[in-house]
Amino acid sequence: MRQLLVECSDPGLVITLAEEFENVLRQIDFPRAQALHGQLSNLARELGPECEEAWQGFQLEVPNDDGHPPAFGKRAAASRTSGVEEEHLKQLLAQAAERGLGQFELRKTVLLPQDGPAPETREQYVRDLADSIRWATWEELGIFQSPVELPEAMAAHRHQLIDEYTGDVLRARACFPAVGHLWIRDSLKQLEQALEEVNTRAEAVMSYELARLDPAEVGPTERIHWAALAARLGKEVEKWCLAAEESLAYIYQRAALVWLLWTECRGWGPARPFLEKCLQTLIEEAKTIYTADGLAALRLLYDDLRRPPWGELDSLLAEERAEAEDENTTVGD
Known part of the structure; x- marks a missing residue:
């Protein structure tokens, strides 16, 4: 997957605001992100032609390159990518910090959008914020696999059940004299029965x-x-969701947890109403804390969760129909 991302992206330099994402959601809306770009441009001009040239080509990136917004990117084609250029950029960022514009980080990347900087819009920025809330699941909740791994004790218990109930079946089938399709069919049937027993016993213990x-x-x-x-089984959801929230200081982290649990239960079952209520509560709480764009990002996340799996397919089909109608109109003309 990463190889595909690299092949479909451009290398270059990226400058990001080295602030906690919570501060971005509280303080930096789209106009403020645009203003930061302008302030950095003015500062680069003030520091001299070398800094101005080094900064030239940086654009607000939406989407960003796998961090969180706001991010300013410059493609390698527009950059000398030399140590001298980077030194001038570091000088610019040091001055920006000294003058209170913010703490910034400079790094190399290979994940800038390949088509170049898109026309930045508020909608793109809000989408970038919403996506960053989702990615916080992996970076900040300490979860690195989907589906989320079982608790250690439950994984060990089911492993024990697998050994107990399927081992004899597989060994017996290995010695059974039949061959071909009949052997495969009968073996799968017996294995399925054994796994059903494992699942029943494991779920009871869980x-x-x-x-x-x-x-x-x-x-x-x-x-x-x-x-x-708990979300997968639809059992004790409130108890464990509230317990998991206790260590999460920020609204967006708790929203990321809701997104994670929603994907674990696939938006179905007893967990769904509780998770919907949780996210609605977080949105209400954010109204007095986040910028309008930060709040819009939470609402977009909520809409994404509630969108049926075929929702995107419907929109794609609508776009294809619109394109076909345009082509027919052009041919008719």
Whole structure:
């Protein structure tokens, strides 16, 4: 996947605001991001032709290059990518910090959009914010796999059940004299029956442990694993979701947790109403804290979660129909 991203992206330099994402959502809306670009341009001009030349070509990137907005990118084709240029840029960013514009970071990247900087719009910026909230699931919640791994104790228990119920079946089928399609069909049938028994017993223990276990007995990351299991089973969802939230200081982190649990239960089952209510509560809380764009990003995340799987397909089909109608109109003319 990363190889595909690299092949479909451009290398270059990127400057990002080295602030906690919470501060971005609270303070930096789209006009402010545009203003930052203008302020950096003015400062580069003030510092002399070398800094101005080094800064020339940087644009507000929406989407950004795998960090969080705001980000300013410059493609390698427009850059000398030399140590001298980078030194001038570091001088610019040091002055920006000294004058109170913000703390910025400079780095190389290979993930700038290939078509070059798109015309920046508020809608693009809000989408970038919403996507960054989702990616916080991986970077800040300590979750690095989807679906989320089972709690260690539950994974070990199901592994034990697998050994107990499927081992004999597989060994017996290995010795069975039949061959070909009949052997495969009968083996799969017996294995399926064994796995159904494993699943029934494992789910019973998981449900029992979700109800029995005190969240205070497990660490913050492990609570998220239990919360994901609760969402999948539709058991003790409120208990484990609230426990997982306790270590999350910011609204967007709790929204990322809701997104994670929603994807774990695929937006179905007993967990859905509770998760919807959680995100609605977070949106209400953000009204007095986040910028209008930060609030819009949370609402966009909410809309994305509630959109049915075929929603994007419908929009794509509508676009194709519109394009076909345009082509027919052109031919008719």
